[in-house]
Amino acid sequence: MTTETTRDREWLRDLWRTHADAVQRYVQRRTPWLPAEDLTSETFLVAWRRREDVPQDALPWLLATVRNHIGTALRAGDRQREMLATLGHEARSEAVHDGDPARRLALSDAWGTLPEDAREVLTLIAWDGLTNDQAGAVLGISGGTFAVRLHRARARLEKSMQEAPDEVPDSREVHHD
Structure with a gap:
């Protein structure tokens, strides 16, 4: 050897x-x-x-x-349709751990409205802890291009959260899978 x-x-x-x-x-x-x-x-x-x-x-x-x-x-x-459904469900259930039920609900709803590519951009930063350059390398793009996509994904998520209803549904009305 x-x-x-x-x-x-x-x-x-x-x-x-x-x-x-x-x-x-x-x-x-x-x-x-x-x-x-x-x-x-x-x-x-x-x-x-x-x-x-x-x-x-x-x-x-x-x-x-x-x-x-x-x-x-x-x-x-x-299995792409199954993947998108699973990602949306799991991402919504794991995305927020703060104590505000209205905010958790708004984020959950907003997450479900994002296209898969926007969720991918956000998870590379939030879940995988990568830098823009590293995440860009994962997607085969430059760090600068990734930063633009990240900015757009964050803006979409924030806009969608602002458009979510403010009230929290009565717990008797919430259906659990």
């Missing part, structure tokens, strides 16, 4: 330890019906095969790679 092979394996182990959880959470939030562990493993297999192409700041590259795997899986199974 050569020193370079050992270094490469150590690099892959470090990459896995550092980013595997984030990659798996990315899959679980966006497509909970797909096998997150398998997609995560496939992503790191690609990283191993293309290790010369993986940048120092590897997380955006890994998320872009797993995003491509997700897209392939969705096209193969023709």
Whole structure:
């Protein structure tokens, strides 16, 4: 075994330890019906095969790679409508943790009105904690272009929240799934 092979394996182990959880959470939030562990493993297999192409700041590259795997899986199974419905439901249930029921309801309703691409932009920042440059790399665009899309998505969300009704429905009228 050569020193370079050992270094490469150590690099892959470090990459896995550092980013595997984030990659798996990315899959679980966006497509909970797909096998997150398998997609995560496939992503790191690609990283191993293309290790010369993986940048120092590897997380955006890994998320872009797993995003491509997700897209392939969705096209193969023709599950895009199911994905959008699931994303909307889960995002609304996880998006706000503040104690104001009216605000939670407004955000939940507003989130459901956003197109999938706007939700993706917002979640890359809010859930994945990426910078504009990193999130842009995930989407294959520049950080500046991503910043414009983020600004527009935030404005859409805020506008939709302002248009939501102010009253909180009586708890007896709320239907739980």
